[in-house]
Amino acid sequence: MKLLRFVWNTCRGMMILTSVAAMFSGACNAALIGLVSHALTHDSRGAVLVWLFIAVGLGKIGTTFISQVLLTRFSQGVVADLRRDLVRKILKVPLRKLEEIGAPRVLVALTDDVFNITQALLAIPFVAVNVAILIGGAAYLGWLSWQILAAVCVMVLLGGITYRLIIASAFHHLSLAREEGDRLYGHFRALTEGIKELKLHRNRRSAFLSRDIETSTETYQKHNVAAELRFVISQNWTHLLYFALIGLILFLLPAVAAVTTETLTGYVVTTLYLMGPLAGALNSISLFGRANVALDKIEKVGVSLAEHSTEECPLEISTRDAAFETLSLVNVIHTYTHEKDDSHFVLGPINLRFRPGELVFLVGGNGSGKSTLAKIITGLYVPEAGEIRLDGERITDANRDDYRQLFSAVFADFYLFDNLLGLKDGNLDDQAAEYLEQLHLSHKVKVRDGVLSTTAVSQGQRKRLALLTAYLEDRPFYLFDEWASDQDPHFKNVFYTQLLPELKARGKTVLVISHDDKYFHTADRIIKLDYGKIEAQANLAGELAVSSQHFATQS
DSSP states (O other), rough: OOHHHHHHHHHHHHHHHHHHHHHHHHHHHHHHHHHHHEEEEEEEHHHHHHHHHHHHHHHHHHHHHHHHHHHHHHHHHHHHHHHHHHHHHHHHSOHHHHHHOHHEEEEIIIIIHHHHHHHHHHHHHHHHHHHHHHHHHHHHHHHHHHHHHHHHHHHHHHHHHHHHHHHHHHHHHHHHHHHHHHHHHHHHHHHHTHOOOHHHHHHHHHHHHIIIIHHHHHHHHHHHHHHHHHHHHHHHHHHHHHHHHHHHHHHHHHHHSOOOOHHHHHHHHHHHHHHHHHHHHHHHHHHHHHHHHHHHHHHHHHHHHHHHHHHHOSSSSSSSSOOOEEEEEEEEEEEEEEEOOOOOEEEEEEEEEEEEEOOOEEOOOOTTOOOOOOHTTTTTSOSSSEEEEEEEEETTTTHHHHTTTEEEETTTTOOSBBTTTTTTOOTTHHHHHHHHHHOOTTTTOEEEETEESSOOOHHHHHHHHHHHHHHHHOSSSEEEESGGGGHHHHHHHHHHIIIIIHHHHOOOOEEEEEEOOOGGGGOEEEEEEETTTTEEEEOOGGGHHHHHHHHHHHH
């Protein structure tokens, strides 16, 4: 079983120690069965038997406790390591490859799959003790009569074969259910992220519910029910064999062989006693089946992530000087596929140069490649051809993460953290308060110990909070992707005529993706993209008035 191999390879010493404790528990359990059987079939119940019963009982409880505590602590540690390993791999994978793998697949691995593995690992101590009890009981049965034990083992083997055939089908349905789980999770994301669109369009809402949610939910339910039904059938088949075994021992065995009352009593009592541990061990197979499927999925996601973990992902503070003289894109080309028609979009070749203290506008129609170019400039996308140079040094996988530390960005699909992660200035709260006042948010949001009091504000105000974080990062290169699109006219004017010039005056390089032609004259340079190519640039201050008018009519 894959889960047991995983546990064995992860912590072999712990497994050996736990197995030894479980074996002692099984031995104590066998001794208890023998003492109980002896007390039932003999009149002598002296002090020695009582003290033996107490000692063996305490030994069983103690060894069971040790094995459960060891495996519980170990299982929680394994799950934590599993999550940390997945997160580290995710952080090392290029953004473009993560987008191809898909967020639902990664998120299900981090949530549902890890949960199923956790449940199975937590069950291992109880299963280990139950197995030890079964082994101890079998040893006692063998001590009573090895011939009868051999016949019992043959019956158990036949039952095990049929049991295995049934649960093999159950595991197949579990795997199919897990595959459907990825699709279902994607639909749940669509539900939460597209709730406004669903509320506004009744036909879309109806089709989404009937075609996507209900179909996927029913398929997921069907496979899970089919799997559990097979587990129930297999368990009841095992119980049927178990009762048949008791009946054979109780009624058939005395008729065909000379069996003492002590042996017969011992077999019946022990067999009935072992029914509980056997049921517990069998019930855990469903958990282990789900954990095996989950572990297989995690390994596949992990392998997929590991194959593309080409980026360095250091966690220590960057030692790169927070400044640069020139940032150049040399013959940069990037290709990707449009999902709607499978056509290829080629951005480039792009040749650009940026310097400190300049304000650059990047303009163009929808689909011209502006956001893709922004992700290439910031190092989030890796060019397929050409290169990025910083002060003449080529940016590679080895230094790309250091290069990214030059940028503060607010993308169109930005994420707003509810605290100022990674910023440790001792005067952080006071600085944040000053910026909140400047951004007209001080009446709604407060910052205490680096934590925002709320992020439940309008989209335009959320973008201002994202701008707050960018300001506090105080990096040399700022990127704003359609930042002003959600702002009211007053604050849009503040952004273009006050905030951007202020950043420029501080020596920052500012790249703004914008359609606001009214403010093109504030830029030092305008770059016009058209279907992945630089159609024109306006570089001279004298040209800006004419060029901005030209760009406005063309964009």
